[in-house]
Amino acid sequence: MSDQKEAFVFNDEMEAKAQNYLARYPKDRSASAVMPFLDLAQRQNGGWLSQAGMDYVADRLGLAPIRVYEVATFYSMYKLKPIGKVHVQVCTTTPCWLRGSDDVVGACKDVLGIGMGETTEDGKFSLAEVECLGACVNAPLIQVGDDYYEDLDATSAKALLEAFKRGDEVKPGPQVDRQTSAPVGGAKTLTHVEQG
Amino acid sequence: MPTLSIDGIEVTVEAGQTVLQACEAAGVEVPRFCYHDRLEIAGNCRMCLVEMEGGPPKPIASCAMPAGDNMVIKTNTPAVKKAREGVMEFLLINHPLDCPICDQGGECDLQDQSMAYGKDHSRYTEVKRAVKDKNLGPLVKTTMTRCIHCTRCVRFITDVAGVEELGAVFRGEHTEIGTYVEAALTSELQGNLIDLCPVGALTSKPYAFTARPWELRHTETIDVHDAVGSNVRVDTRGRQVMRVLPLLNEDINEEWISDKTRFACDGLAKRRLDAVYVKQEGKLQQSDWDTGFDAIRDRLDGVDGSKIAAIAGDLACAESMTALKDLMTALGSANIDCRQDGAKIGTGARGGYLFNTTIAGIENADFCLLVGTDPRHEASILNARLRKRYLQGGFTIYSVGAELDATFPVTELGAGSDVLADIIAGRHDVCSQMVKSTRGMIIVGQSALARADGAQVLAGLKAIAEKTDMVTSDWNGFNVLHNAAARVAGLDLGLVPGEGGMDVAGMQAAGAKGDLDVVFLLGADEIDTNAFGDAFVVYIGSHGDNGAHHADVILPAAAYTEKPGTYVNTEGRVQRAERATFPPGDGREDWTILRALSERLGQTLSYDSLPELRARMVEIAPQLAAIDEIAASDWGDFGTAGDLSSDDLALADTDYYLSNPVCRASDTMAECSDLKLNTAEGATGTHG
Secondary structure (H helix, E strand, C coil), rough: CCCCCCCCCHHHHHHHHHHHHHCCCHHHHHHHHHHHHHHHHHHCCCCCCCCHHHHHHHHHHHHCCCHHHHHHHHHHCCCCCCCCCEEEEECCCHHHHCCCCCHHHHHHHHHCCCCCCEEEECCCCCCEEEECCHHHHCCCCCCCHHHHHHEECCHHHHHHHHHHCCCCCCCCCEECCCCCCCCCCCCCEEECCCCC | CCCECCCEEEHHHHHHHHHHHHHHHHHCCCCCCCCCCCCCCCCCCCCCCCEEEECCCCCCCCCCCCCCCCCCEEEHHHHHHHHHHHHHHHHHCCCCCCCHHHCCCCCCHHHHHHHHHCCCCCCCCCCCCCCCCCCCCCCCEEHHHHHCCCCHHHHHHHHHHHCCHHHHEHHHHHCCCCCCCCCCCCCCCCCCHHHHHCCCCCCEEECCCCCCCCCCCEEECCCCCCCCEEEEEEECCCEEEEEECCCCCCCCCCCCCCCCHHHHHHEEEEECCCCCCEEEECEEECCHHHHHHHHHHHHCCCHHHHHHEEECCCEEEEEEEEHHHHHHHHHHCEEEEECCCCCCCEEEEEHCCEEECCHHHHHHHCEEECCCCCCHHHCCCHHHHHHHHHHHCEEEEEECCCCCCCCCCEEEEEEEHHHHHHHHCCCHHHEEEEECCCCEEEECCCCCCHCCHHHHHHHHHHHHHHHHHCEEECECCEHHHHHHHCHHHHHCCCCCCCCEEEECHHHHHHHHHHCCEEEEEEEECCHHHCCCCCCCCEECEEEEHHHHHHCCCCEEEEEHHCCCCCEECCEEEEEECCCCCCCCCEEEEEHHHHHHHHHHCCCCCCCCCCHHHHHHHHCCCCCHHHCCCCCCCCCEEEEECCCCCCCCCCCCCCCCCCCHHHHHHCHHHHHHHHHHHHCCCCCCCCCC
């Protein structure tokens, strides 16, 4: 719910993607593209959906605006208010919590100086608590944008956020010595191939 | 046709019906909130749980379960009782205990079903959620904390009303019903949300905190705000009409009524004429019946019948029009008209001025051509039937005339009179569709017929309807849509100029030239009364509206809720309205005024009682004898063959909310009209 009234139109990049999504559905079922369209609108609009954006999606898909508002308000991943450029989403569901997500949350609050659901004054960071991100094998983790930063503890979480503050590139994935979800420190089994 | 057992009762239902409908057929009551037989099935309140033998080991939602052959359904087992109590307990968790200050109290589904199916106490001690109220405009009041999210309102406004403006936003515990972006609803059927809401979340704003249902006296009657003839229940307390509710009539309004029908009732208590007024020294002075009648007698003395005229208004009942016609005949005048808008109809066969397909018949049509009509605003209930038919599929709708804001897709063919001429001549592309359709309809509105070439439009459409086989032995697709409740009865009774007589336009022209001496207006307010020049105007009516402003004598009459009367709707269906209350002050039923006046004029009408008058009415128009029926109407010559004028087909510039004297006296309707105008001009919500 915003005061943003200016017109919203997909830019060329989003329009190309939009056409791709539209092609996936029969012509008279284009309403099915509402979720990807909202996602595109959100990406173009700096991470949140303005009313103009939602109205534009409704218009593009031949839907009544309220049908689009219903979808946009239902899913927590559509943001209806402006959020920080770096949207830090900490998973606190049971596996992450068992593996120390409380420490990660604490680190985030310390470094950013804001609480859950808040945005820093400079508008750069937003912090949110989210439910299971489905990467429990690398718990605990943080999602920033489209990337996961995994296997965190208080120290590595702090380092990660400091890096973001400085604007450094950080490699997504495990923040410990680990390839994706393989064992820490390299292979533990099948370390050699037996001949014969 | 599945046969199933409900609590041991064998019942056979039509294929596709649900278990809940089967229970109803077996006479077994199943509580429900979200299910409504005219809306799509949602299955989200869970109140209708029943047990199915051999089914899943849990109760089933009977509203969403199709009835199957050999099903064994139980609604009276301990498991069902427990399930209902459980659902009820959950529904009440967040429902406030504010029944004593809730307008729904006394007629609330939640209250009733909680009494019948709920537990006697609550185990819930936590805090209830609160939801901000939404502003849906001047008609529907919201108390959203009371909402149980049955979504009946969302389904109604989407499917029946055809304006997608309500939705369920957010989710789970935080779900709210609303418009998301604050805006007033734009449907002219929104009042029905109040009836549909099973709790007190949506209630009537104008009626808020004014009465309790058990204080009201109910009168079943007929609505006159449009020519549909919706069946309504008028609720009165003392002599004031407190509210108007719909009554079920499958052939006409199903169970809906338009907002004008429902909310204009406050106009019945305002701007009323409650005394006789006589113009003395250029000013209207309060007077009495004797003086009023004497003034008319003195003025009529020695006046030739050709200089006397009468116009019947849009809300007049058949009884008063009978008396008016008889009086004019007695005075030797042929100058009588009931067509205030100047529509060129009523001469010729009866089929030439009726909605022959009938409203329920729309559901059998497969093609529709609208000519100079905006059904959404001229007959909202009929429009809802068109939309219902559209939703069933296989129904194409075209329109000739001004662009419409319709609630279904309409192919606009343009407003040019050449388009209509092409259609009539069979040259237009749409004609092939008309030929192809097996049950095609043409609906022609008053705006097209009130043109100078109205008779030619009528004849042309008749010809093309016949040529494209829209009129056969078992189907008549030729329809005239009226706006005035009085019109069809007026035409049936022959309230059109007799031989050498003048119509409304003729009377006005004669008045301007000084060739007209006396004009009787029977509730005629939709005309320019200035145009009668120096003629002596006698106004018989209920409201101090246009007609009364230039009157020389005002005789106060009864409004439609204050007299028994006969009305014929646009289909030609004859219906009886009943008296719900009495006219204020000196007001009298219209026909008794005419009867008393006739005696003073030495031309006493031949009836002294309503039954006698009705006998006379039926003598003139035998089709008025069959109440609640549509007499078989003749199909013969009507209209006048000829070329059309070159003017575009425009819609009459009528404000939907202010179309008759009762609406114009209503504060609620004024507010709706303001809102609509301001929204159209893009004003903000802070206006006013």
